[in-house]
Amino acid sequence: MKSNFILVAVLAGATGWCAAMLLPRTADISLTCAAAAENKPASYQCPMHPRVTSARAGDCTVCGMKLVAAAKPNSENAIPGGAGIVKLSQSALKVVGIQMIEVKKQPLIRTLHVAGMIGEDESRHGIVTAPVEGRIDGLAMNCDGEQIHQRQPIANFFSRTLLDAAEDYKRALKTGGADLEKARQNLERDGLVSEQIAAIPTRQPDDIHFGLIAQLTGTIVKSYVSEGQYVKAGEKLFETADLSRMWFVFDAYEADLPFIHKDQFVEITTASLPGEKLKAKIFFISPNLDEVTHSAQVRVVLENPDRRIKNKIFAEGLVETDTGEVPTIPRSAVLWPGNAPHVYVEQTPGTYAQRSVKLGRAGDTGWEVLAGLQAGERVVIAGNLLIDGQAQLEGQNSVAAINQ
Numbered sequence: 001m002k003s004n005f006i007l008v009a010v011l012a013g014a015t016g017w018c019a020a021m022l023l024p025r026t027a028d029i030s031l032t033c034a035a036a037a038e039n040k041p042a043s044y045q046c047p048m049h050p051r052v053t054s055a056r057a058g059d060c061t062v063c064g065m066k067l068v069a070a071a072k073p074n075s076e077n078a079i080p081g082g083a084g085i086v087k088l089s090q091s092a093l094k095v096v097g098i099q100m101i102e103v104k105k106q107p108l109i110r111t112l113h114v115a116g117m118i119g120e121d122e123s124r125h126g127i128v129t130a131p132v133e134g135r136i137d138g139l140a141m142n143c144d145g146e147q148i149h150q151r152q153p154i155a156n157f158f159s160r161t162l163l164d165a166a167e168d169y170k171r172a173l174k175t176g177g178a179d180l181e182k183a184r185q186n187l188e189r190d191g192l193v194s195e196q197i198a199a200i201p202t203r204q205p206d207d208i209h210f211g212l213i214a215q216l217t218g219t220i221v222k223s224y225v226s227e228g229q230y231v232k233a234g235e236k237l238f239e240t241a242d243l244s245r246m247w248f249v250f251d252a253y254e255a256d257l258p259f260i261h262k263d264q265f266v267e268i269t270t271a272s273l274p275g276e277k278l279k280a281k282i283f284f285i286s287p288n289l290d291e292v293t294h295s296a297q298v299r300v301v302l303e304n305p306d307r308r309i310k311n312k313i314f315a316e317g318l319v320e321t322d323t324g325e326v327p328t329i330p331r332s333a334v335l336w337p338g339n340a341p342h343v344y345v346e347q348t349p350g351t352y353a354q355r356s357v358k359l360g361r362a363g364d365t366g367w368e369v370l371a372g373l374q375a376g377e378r379v380v381i382a383g384n385l386l387i388d389g390q391a392q393l394e395g396q397n398s399v400a401a402i403n404q
Contacts, residue, residue, distance in 0.1 A: 043055055044056065044057050044058065044067035044068060044069060045067060045068065046060035046062065046063065046065055046067055046068075047065060047068055047386065047389065049062045049063060049389075052067070053067075054067055085347070085351060085352070085353050085354075086344075086351070086352050086353075086387050086390050086391045087350055087351045087352075088350050088351075088352075088387070088390065089350065090350065093350055096383045096386045096387070097382060097383055098380060098382065098383040098387070099380070099381050099382035099383060100346055100378040100379060100380050100381060101329070101330060101333070101378065101379060101381050102376060102377070102378050103327055103328075103329055103369065103373045103374065103375055103376065103377045103378075103379060104327070104328075104375055104376070105325040105326060105327050105328070105375065106325055106326075106328055107322075107323060107324065107325055107326075108321075108323040108326050108328050108361060108363040108366060108368050109321065109363050109364050109365070109366075110256075110259045110321045110323070110361070110362070110363045110364055111318070111319075111321070111364050112252075112256055112259060112260070112318070112319035112321060113316065113317075113318060114250040114251075114252065114266075114298075114316070114317045114318075114319060115250060115314070115315070115316050115317070116248060116249050116250030116251065116314075116315060116317070117248075117249055117312060117313065117314060117315065118246050118247070118248045118249075118268075118270065118302065118309060118310075118311070118312070118313050118314075118315050119246065119247055119249065119311055119312050120221070120241035120242065120243060120246065120247065120311055121241075121242060121245045121246060121247055121301070122247065124218070124241065124242035124245065125239070125240070125241055125242075126215075126216045126218050126239070126240040126241070126242070127236055127238070127239055127240070128148075128154070128214060128215060128216070128236075128237045128238040128239075128240065129234050129235060129236055129237060130157075130212075130231040130232065130233060130234065130235045130237055131189075131190050131191025131212075131233065132159050132161040132162060132190050132191065132233045133159065133161060133230070133231065133232045133233050134157050134158050134159030134160070134161065134162070134230070134231065135157070135158045135159075135228065135229070135230050135231075136155050136156075136157060136212075136225050136226070136227055136228065136229045136230075136231065136237075137155075137156045137157070137158050137209060137227065137228070138155060138156035138209075138227060139154070139155050139156075139225070139226070139227055140152075140153055140154050140155060141154060141220065142220075142223050142225070142226065143220065143223070144220055144221060144222060144223060145219060145220065145221075146219070146220045147218075147219050147220075148214045148217065148218060148219075148220060148238075148240065149214060149217045150214055150215065150216050150217045151193060151213055151214065152213070152214045153211035153212065153213055153214075154212055154213070154214050154238075155211075155212040155225075155237075156209045156210075156211065156212070157209060157210050157211070157212040158208055158209055158210075159190075159210065161190060162187075162190055162191075162192070162210050163208065165183070165186050165187050165190055166187070166200050166203065168183045168186065169183040169184065169186075169187055169197070169200055170200060170201060171183075172184075173201060184197060187200075191212070191213065192210065192213075193213055196210065196211065196213070212237075216240060217240075217242065218240030218241055218242045218243075219240060219241050219242075219243050219311075220238050220239070220240055221239050221240060221241045221311070222238065222239040223237075223238055224236050224237055224238065224239075225237045225238075241311065243304060243307055243309075243311055244303070244304055244305050244307070245301060245302070245303055245304060246301075246302040246304045246309050246311070247299050247300065247301060247302070248266070248268055248280070248299070248300040248302055248315055248317065249297055249298070249299050249300075250297070250298055250300075250317060251290070251293065251295040251296070251297060251298070252285070252295055252296050252297075252298045253293070253294065253295045254289065254294045254295065254296075255362070257285075257296060258361050259319070259321045259323065259361065260282065260285060260298060260319060260321075261282070261285075262281075262282055262283070262284070262285065263281050263282060264281065264282045264319065264320065264321075264322070265279055265280070265281055265282075265320045266279070266280060266281070266282060266300050266317045266318065266319050266320070267279050267317065267318045267320065268280065268300070268302070268315050268316070268317045269315065269316050269317075270309075270313055270314065270315040270316070271313075271314070272309075272310050272313050273308065273309070278302060278309070280300050280301060280302045280303075281300065281301065282298060282299070282300055283299050283300060283301040284298070284299040285297075285298050285299075286298070286299075300317070323361065323363075323368075326360070326368045326369075327368065327369040327373065327375060328363065328366040328367065328368055328369065329343065329357075329366060329367055329369055329373065329379055329381075330365060330366050330367075330381050331362075331365060331366060331367060332381045332382065332384075333367075333379045333380060333381045333384065334357070334359070334367060335384060335385070335388060340356060341356070341357050341358075341359055341367075342354055342355060342356055342357065343355050343357055343372075343373070343379045343380070343384070344379065344380040344384045344387050344388070345373070345377055345378065345379055345380075346377075346378040346379070346380065352380060352387050354391070355372055355373065355379075356372055357369060357371065357372030357373055358370040358371035358372055
């Protein structure tokens with residue numbers, strides 16, 4: 001019994017000695033494994049799309065770039081900066097290639113290329129009508145494009161109404177008084193001018209025609225009559241256009257309307273005048289937008305005294321915008337999470353803060369800033385996507401969007 005107790009004690013002591021001898025070696029192995037685990041990246045991710053991660057090296061499923069070891073918040077390249085703040089070390093700045101620009105007031109340039117038609121000034125469109133019923137027995141002109149002038153005879157016109165009114169006038173010449181004035185007014189109402197009325201007393205009995213006199217000056221754009229045709233009082237004979245002044249009409253889309261205003265110059269080119277540039281002012285901007293295209297018609301007035309500009313031709317225009325000096329930033333500085341634009345603003349060298357901004361008009365290369373930035377502040381224009389990716393790795397509220 002005593003011998004058994006001694007045997008158990010010896011075995012327990014031997015077991016304790018063995019454990020004591022083995023413990024330091026086991027601890028060394030654990031520390032070595034922990035150190036190896038710290039140096040080994042837990043995952044890989046895309047440098048351009050940090051949300052794309054993988055347990056092993058490979059290519060990004062979005063852009064195809066090689067995945068790199070996911071950086072840790074406390075690595076040598078990133079320093080925790082607090083909510084909305086990203087700090088980068090000097091070595092990281094060299095790799096990322098951060099570029100910045102100072103917010104300042106400058107003209108917001110917007111180049112507007114437009115296209116439309118050059119046509120007649122519709123406010124000067126005219127219609128020549130028959131003053132009384134009768135028959136067209138001869139036409140001095142009847143072709144589209146011919147020029148007519150006010151008080152010019154354009155047709156020989158037979159009319160019983162005019163012949164009767166002329167006889168009434170002859171009789172009134174003998175009596176005078178109110179009858180004469182009334183007869184004269186009847187002839188003027190029926191389309192005769194003063195020279196024709198003055199010639200009535202000497203007209204030959206067999207002269208049954210009167211000259212149909214043009215009521216206005218213009219170019220015939222449409223003819224409705226031919227020789228031998230009977231017409232009624234007020235019937236349309238010709239349509240005319242005054243081509244000494246033309247309209248260039250184009251559609252301006254809703255987004256471009258803030259850049260367009262009355263009296264703004266437009267440079268116009270057309271294939272019918274090769275090598276020439278016509279410059280004229282905007283005369284009218286329609287307040288009504290098309291329901292389908294969300295565009296408004298814009299009218300430019302062109303003087304055309306020599307009729308060199310043809311009617312109904314296609315033309316292109318370049319609108320000269322003049323916004324004045326406004327606070328602007330480049331388009332590349334803006335990141336868009338949904339409809340909330342953000343930028344990264346430099347706090348100190350290597351430290352950047354997310355900033356919400358309110359934007360106005362969009363120029364060719366920049367945005368008008370309405371709120372959120374002050375003149376003199378420096379915003380990131382290159383490398384902001386990588387800064388945003390770092391913010392995502394650090395658990396910040398990443399913008400996670402692309403420039404627009």
